[in-house]
Each structure stands twice: as structure tokens, then as C-alpha cells.
Amino acid sequence: MVYTALVKRLDPLIEEEVTIEIEGVEFTGFAFICPYKIEIGKSYPVSMGFTILNELIIHTIQEKKKEIERIGLSYDYYIRGLLHEDTIDAGLVFTDDDEYFSDYPELMNKYIEIKVDRISIEFLRTTTN
Template structure:
């Protein structure tokens, strides 16, 4: 379990499960999975980030070795570029690989782009 320092940029007043966070300098819309205490825009927190995938998710070798994250639609879908290193994806933060290395063994130890259904944030 890796903890990541984030800053809360925006909380959706119409959806308590949606927050836009600054992660490694990138604004990312995330799904709030666990949040036992009140949070406010502008605050910084150490959180756990988890990638969630559809059964037929896409992962490909990246043409460039530049880590990034970006939302791909108006929902929670996110494109993540980073180095797949056994059981972690080293992007703008280190994420557990959620079995990408099993589903795509040909991408192990390579710089990849993976398309996640959502990036979930869990606050302590």
C-alpha cells in the first residue's frame, strides 16, 4: 500500500463521491471510496490511490517515457503512463499494479500507458 500526498482542488457539491485532486502536479478527477472525516478544498492529505479496471481494459507500450495522468472523459476514466515494475506502476506516483503484470506479461519492465475505469482515493 503506497500513500500519496494530494491537494484537494475541487469537491463536487452534487456528488459526494467526486473530487478533483492535484496528484504530482496533475489535476485528476477521482472517485472517493473512503472518507471518514470532513474534507475541504485546498487541503493536503496523504491518501491511498487504487486503479480499477474493466475486464477488457487496455494497456500498451508507451511511445515516450514521460509519466503522466489525465482524465479521458467527463467521468472518472483515467489514462496513466508509467513504468511497469513487477507489482507497481511508477507514474507521477507509485501505484499498486492491480495485476497488470499478470494480464500483460509482455509489458513487464516497460514504460506503458494503461486506461483505468477510475482512480479511487481513500482518505484515512
């Protein structure tokens, strides 16, 4: 899904680290694809995914909750929401580019929580950038 993201912060030391706000939700992720220069205070089209560095931790939750929650000051997040075949709807839709969810057909269309090591942000090319 494509969103319009407002760039709130660019890390001066970690080139890929970017803090964005989408529909009132602010979070820090990594711009793994950025085909143009981005600036603080400007908005850009983006899509989002996630990165799992070790093992996928996924389980159902009882509460019908859609949210992303940062774990301490790390880049880790809990993503909670409705699981679909290749996305999780946590209020914002995250794409499962690595096909982790295909191993969990019994969890489809259920509310789940996953722990991710980072959120991946792809800045999309448009005719104006």
C-alpha cells in the same frame, strides 16, 4: 505509495467525486475510502489505484513517458508510465489492487499505457485525523 493531496474540489452531487492535486498534478477521482470528513483547501495523506469496469486495455509505448491524461470530460484516464509487478509509475505511483498486471509478465519494467475507467483515491487515517 503515500502522497499528500490538496483537495481542490468536492462534487456537491456525487459524494465520492473529488479533485485533488499531488506534486503539481491535478486530477479527478473517486474517494472509495474516506474515514473522515475532508474539506476543500486542506491536505490529506492518500494512496491511489484505479478501476477498470470492462476490459483492461494495456500496451507498450515507445516514448518513456510518465503522465496521466483525462479523456474528455469523462472519468476515464490514460495512465502512462513504467510498469512494475503491482504498480505503475506515472510520475505518481498507482497501485494495482486487483492484480491485473500479474497477467502481463512480459510487460514488466517496460513503459506502458493503460486506459482506466476511474482513479480510486484512498484517504488514509493518521494520528491527527
